[in-house]
Amino acid sequence: MHKARKRFGQNFLIDHIIIDRIIATIAPKRDDNLLEIGPGQGAITLPLLDYVEQLNVIEIDRHLISILESLERSNLIIHQGDVLKFDLNILPTPIRVVGNLPYNISSPVLFHLLENLDKIKDMTLMLQKEVVERMAANNGSKIYGRLSVMMQAFFDVQMIFTVPPESFNPAPRVESAIVHLKPLRQPKTKDMKALEKVVKLAFSQRRQTLRNCLKSILTQEQTDIELSQRAEMLTIDNFITLTQDYETQH
Numbered sequence: 001m002h003k004a005r006k007r008f009g010q011n012f013l014i015d016h017i018i019i020d021r022i023i024a025t026i027a028p029k030r031d032d033n034l035l036e037i038g039p040g041q042g043a044i045t046l047p048l049l050d051y052v053e054q055l056n057v058i059e060i061d062r063h064l065i066s067i068l069e070s071l072e073r074s075n076l077i078i079h080q081g082d083v084l085k086f087d088l089n090i091l092p093t094p095i096r097v098v099g100n101l102p103y104n105i106s107s108p109v110l111f112h113l114l115e116n117l118d119k120i121k122d123m124t125l126m127l128q129k130e131v132v133e134r135m136a137a138n139n140g141s142k143i144y145g146r147l148s149v150m151m152q153a154f155f156d157v158q159m160i161f162t163v164p165p166e167s168f169n170p171a172p173r174v175e176s177a178i179v180h181l182k183p184l185r186q187p188k189t190k191d192m193k194a195l196e197k198v199v200k201l202a203f204s205q206r207r208q209t210l211r212n213c214l215k216s217i218l219t220q221e222q223t224d225i226e227l228s229q230r231a232e233m234l235t236i237d238n239f240i241t242l243t244q245d246y247e248t249q250h
């Protein structure tokens, strides 16, 4: 028996109806290059193994790895380590990423995956519902922020369904949700780093105007976007325009 480790964000899925719905959402095909983040005790891994020729998983907890190894499944390829340091270049592409993510590091994991956008076909992830809502939020909403802009500039973000705490053991304190992310056919910008810089600064003080937040990089004379607004009012396309105007200056 494995005792759940809090520091690794371990909340294991125990609800078979939810597991079936996740598998149906992924709709795995035989030759898909699946990467599962945090397979744990195999709640999603085991059903997936029945569908695909090969399943790569990355897991940090050595004890869980020995449980997974004892399954002796020839199509399961186990990588031990931290997903944040995991080099996706070693995997066949395009990669379909799946996983019930450790909630304590969900934002850094999302940004690590974003950096590997060119290799990704799609992602089906379980996250805190609140994080999924932030990812999918529209401008004008209080929860619209850096995560919303960075995700929506590169992905179509769809919340698929919510999952209650009782579906896990131990039960997390929060509600969860399944999100599907599909890279946009035409990413809104090629310069992810510049967008990231502008977005980070723009939301650095949510109550301040853009003029204040962006004063170190852009003035009103250098852009048609009205800088008397707050960052949360700007659409994704407005942020792209701001980024282009910033790049023209630098």
Ligand code: SAM
Residues within 6 Å of the ligand: 008, 009, 010, 011, 012, 013, 014, 037, 038, 039, 040, 041, 042, 043, 044, 058, 059, 060, 061, 064, 081, 082, 083, 084, 099, 100, 101, 102, 103, 105
């Ligand atoms: N997939 C299993 C399930 O649904 O029951 C486990 C999900 S649990 C929420 C998160 C999993 O991610 C755990 O197995 C945990 O050990 C693993 N994990 C935590 N931090 C990690 C990291 N930095 N890199 C890789 N795996 C990690």
